[in-house]
Each structure stands twice: as C-alpha cells, then as structure tokens.
Amino acid sequence: MKPALAAVAIATLWPLNFVAGQPSYEGPHPDTSVVEDPTLRRMQYHERVQEVIQWRAHIVERGDAEKMDLASVSANLRLGRKLDACSARVIEMMQTPGSGPFWMLPTVCVAFTGRDLLSDEARQSIRDAWRTTYQLRGDTENHFAMYYTMLYLMSEMYPNEPGDQWYTGKSSEENLAESREYLIDWMDIMTTIGQGEFNPTHYIGEYAIPMLYLVSWAEDPEMRIRGKMVLDWLYAGLAANTIDGVLRGPNARTDDSSVVERWNSLSSFFSWINFGNCPPQRGFSWGNYYAIVADNYEVPEVIYRIATDRDGPFLQRDLKRSRHQWRYSNVGKAPIYKTSYTTEDYAVGSYQGGMADPIQTHVWDVTWKTPDPRGLHPTMFSIHPYSASKGMQAYFNVRPDTMVKAVAAEGKPSYDVADKLVGCSPYEQVFQDLDTIVALYDIPKGTRFEQVNGFFSKDLANLVEDDSGWIFARGGDTYLAYLPLADYRWEPHMAYKRLPSTGNGYRYERVESGSQVLISPHRRNGTILQAAAASEFANFQAFQETILALPIEVELEPTPRVSMQTLRGANIVCAFGEDPVRNGKRVDYTKWKLFEGPYLNAEKGSRKLTITHGRLERILDFNTLTLSDRVMKN
Secondary structure, three states: OOOOOOOOHHHHOOOHHHHHOOOOOOOOOOOOOOOOOHHHHHHHHHHHHHHHHHHHHOHHHHOOOOOOOHHHHHHHHHHOOOHHHHHHHHHHHOOOOOOOHHHHHHHHHHHHHOOOOOOHHHHHHHHHHHHHOOOOOOOOHHHHHHHHHHHHHHHHHOOOOOHHHOOOOOOHHHHHHHHHHHHHHHHHHHOOOOOOOOOOOOOHHHHHHHHHHHHHHOOOHHHHHHHHHHHHHHHHHHHHOEEOOEEOOOEOOOOOOOOOOOOOOHHHHHHHHHHOOOOOOHHHOOHHHHHOOHHHOOOOHHHHHHHHOOOOOEEEEEEEEOOOOOOOOOOOOOEEEEEEEEOOOEEEEEEOEOOOOOOOOEOEEEEEOOOOOOOOOOEEEEEOOOOOHHHHHOOOOOOOOOHHHHHHHOOOOOOOOOOOOOOOOOOEEEEEEOOEEEEEEEOOOOOOOOOEEEEEOOOOEEEEEOOOOOEEEEEOOEEEEEEEOOOOEEEEEEEEEEEOOOOOOOEEEEEEEEEEEEEEOOOEEEEEEEEEEHHHOOOHHHHHHHHHOOOEEEEOOOOOEEEEEOOOOOEEEEEOOOOOEEOOEEOOHHHOOOEEOOOEEEOOOOOEEEEEEOOEEEEEEOOOOEEEEEEOOO
C-alpha cells in the first residue's frame, strides 16, 4: 500500500477564517502575466489547491449546506479535522448509496482520503455499498473512464476477495483485469485516432480527476505513470485551446450555458488551478474532488507556457473522432478534423461538420478576449438545430420512442427546441481557413427544424446590418463580419435557468439573456464569417469597406456553394457534399496528423505526442511509457 497523504500539514497553510474571505470565483480577475519564477509559480499553485480544500471543508459553517456532502467530507479528512463527524456522515450516506460513475468517484475519494482516518464502521459501510449496490456503467466515454478507474482502485484496495463480495459478481482480480484492459484500450484509442469527447467544456474533469486518482492511489507503477501522461495530454490540449484560460470551440460536449458564456464551465477551474490565468467556475464545481490530491501533480512548464506565453497567431490542426456509431453507418468512430486559429485578440475554431456527438456538440465559433469573461457572451456562431430520434439511435442503445423526451429530463433541455444553440447536424458542412468560416446547410424537406440559428451576443458593439447582407459588429478588440446566405429575422436569446428539483428530473425556466438569435428559416442556407483584429484597420468603417470589396459568389440551388477570396488572400470554393478547394487544390483530410501546429505535434497512430514551447520540449511516449524533457539549443 502507498502511504496515506499527510492530512494535517495543509491546515497550517491557511487560517480557518479564510472561509469568510472572497473566493476566487467572485474575486478580481487573476493577473494573466507569466510567472517566470518556478518556485513562486509552484507556491501559487498550492495556494489555489488549499483554497479549494478549505472552502469545501467549511460549507456547513458558512451555511451553504445543513450537512457535509462527500466532497466536504473528503476536504475535512484531508485537513485532519472533524473526523468523528466525517465518519458519522459517511455511515449515514452509505445507507442510501447511489449508482454509477458520479457516485463511485466521490465515494472512492472519501475511501482513500479516509482510509487511515475514518472509523472502522465508516470504512465498512463504504465496503458494504460496493458489495450490495449495483453500479451502472453508463454509456459515454467519460462515464467509462470514471467507472473503470474507480473500480480499478477499489479492487486494489480490497484484493483477493471473491465475487460475492462485489456488486459485479467478479473477484477483485477479475475486476482489476477488466478495468485495466479498458483503461489501456481507451488510452490507445485516444493516442492513435483521437479522443471522442474532445475539447469538452465540462467533462474535462471526468477525465482529469480519475487520472489524478491513478497518480495518487494506484499501486501499480504502470498505472500511475499512465495517469500522469494522460493528464499532460489533456492539459496540453486545454492550454492550446484557451484564451486567457477560457476554453473555446469546437467542443464534442458542452451545454446551453457555456456555449455562450464561454467562461462558465468546469474547464475554467482547470485553467485557474493549473495556469492561474482565469477565474474558476462558481463553487469550484467538480473540481472540489480534484483539489483533494492535486498536490500530487503539477502541470509541466512547457504546458504552462503554451497557456500563458504565446508569440503571435498560430494554427493548430488536430484529429479527433466521433462518438461510436451503433446503427445507420458503416463507420464506428468517424474521423473529426479540428481546426483552431488563435491570435492575441480572438480565436476561430471548427471541425468539418456532421455528427460528432448526437446531443451536445458545438461545431464552430469565433471567441474574442475580454478583460473579465464572467457574465459575458464573447462568441459568434451558427448551427442547424437538428433534432431526430434516428440521430440519437445511431449512438445510443435505447428505445427509440423514449429517447428524445428522456434527454430533456436528463439535463439537456434544449435538444428538441427550434431556437437551440447546442448540437451538430448531418446537414451542416464547415470549412475554415485561418479566421474565415464558411458553414453550409442543406436540410432535407420534412426535417424537424428547417432553419439556421446564428448567435449574436449582448456584448457586441456597433452592430450594423448593411444593405449588402453583411452584418458587422465589434466584440472586444475584434471586428466581425457575418453574412447569412438567406433571409432572416431576430428573436431574443432564451437562456435556461435551473429551478429546484421536485424529484422528477431537471426543471428549467426560459429567460431572456439580452443576446439575440438570428433565425433564417430556409433549408438551403449558409453562413460566412470573417474575424480580424481591430488594430489591423484605421477604423470600423475601413474594416467594412474591406469586407465589402472581397469577391464572393453564392449559389443556394440546387445545393449551397460559395466561391470567395478571404481577407487573408486565399481563394476557397466550398460546395455542400464536396471537399473544399483552397487555392485550386482539394483539401485532403486523410493526410491530417493527430496533432499539427507550433506547440503540439503527433502522427496518427503514433501513441506519441511532442509538446514544444520555445526551447522547451516534452515528449509523451505511450509505446514505452516514458516522459522525456529537454531544453533545445538556440
């Protein structure tokens, strides 16, 4: 057994009256300047970790809850305080155990944090729950990552026990073997053809926390090093896809709130905890379970630098994959070709369109930098609001007559709503050339919603609807030009306000957010979007005149087609159902690498990622399970 973490030392780092202070998610925006001194950077990281632990430990004293939850039990155990109360609360909660990964993970956190601190009765209550209560495995990539990591760790904690001591009916050794096999297979897929739930706004925690638990608690050194390497892999991607810590699209998984308020997601917690350049999400969310053992991992300097210290615009191309398709396709995991162009003031990101995940995908956007992102909607994009039982049946093994209704009850309220802003569509095709987007839509007659929705933020300035059809606006220090290819009308953007649960699933109220949605009710349709830094032009009028002078040809019948010259001088031709053409050459997606850019590079199928910033280089090699660092010569 690995020795238990020292629980008492942390308590001396923060005074107990810290809880009366202002938490970081409500405080001033963090300083985004690079912290050059590694000792200071490490100290600041540990201060952020301790803030989360102390904050969660004191939820009862603050009046945020009448009783401790599993996160606050873990935090108090980590601080070595209220041990009798923690044991009593664990016994109470284990009388009505939950089922599935979102119960398993918190329980594992308590079990390991308290293995030398909880009473014998409390520890036995946890063990009994894992024996008697069947655990649902779930049906998504993040569910499986949590499920098998937690089962792996608990099977190591209780070795050599027969199947009648586990809800699985399998012995400790069988549980270990099954869990290890899945986790290694998942890592192989991720490092060869890409992650399915790529660039997730919230679900990054459902991968990072299990991997940190492997680092902290796995007895097998191979699994510990695998956990650390996956953490580096995840955070390298996070660093390269953020602006001052705020994650931008595209996202395989997001939700109705964070798709517009880009900061408001769990990814912001991980930017804050690792890079210190972004306010964390309110209440620290799922990150409370990460902080418990965050002292056991620190992001490497090369990844920290990618997040905080960039030298000019950069283009990154990545290969990802769709959620596994069970029906209506000859391809199980379809390739996703992800493009990201990031500048000092804004970033444009996309994938090629089509289905990545049937419910919560975000296909493309431009997101601009703001002094403080909280409460703002610093983004622009369009989507086809696709809703279809068949679309979900391709990816879920459930009854077709219940799926559309059930998904709204499970916390995805907008899925079957015409003005929604989350989702992908088989009838959308996207091409990106640096900071130009061409999105084409060819929606069959009879489709549930025959329209295109464009999002226009409440935070835009100088919005101009030009007679040419172009819509011009300014977001932060970014000029934006949006051309809808068919007629449209404006509707208020309706946000979803969570209401108290009545025990029958999630409940929401739709409220106006102040932003607008451009509704274009035409089946053959499209969007052209061009972004540029305000500093590139003498004024806003000069930007408009430049865009209006660009040669553009648009056809909507029989299928949408755009031929144009971009602001950056490229000649592109995009026709729905055909490969894009750039400067006379067909874009060949089959030649894309797993990662290709100035910071992240990997060949498809290689299981090997090279992370670079300036003279710093770090190589993650899953073939040999090695991490190697070097400082390159000038």
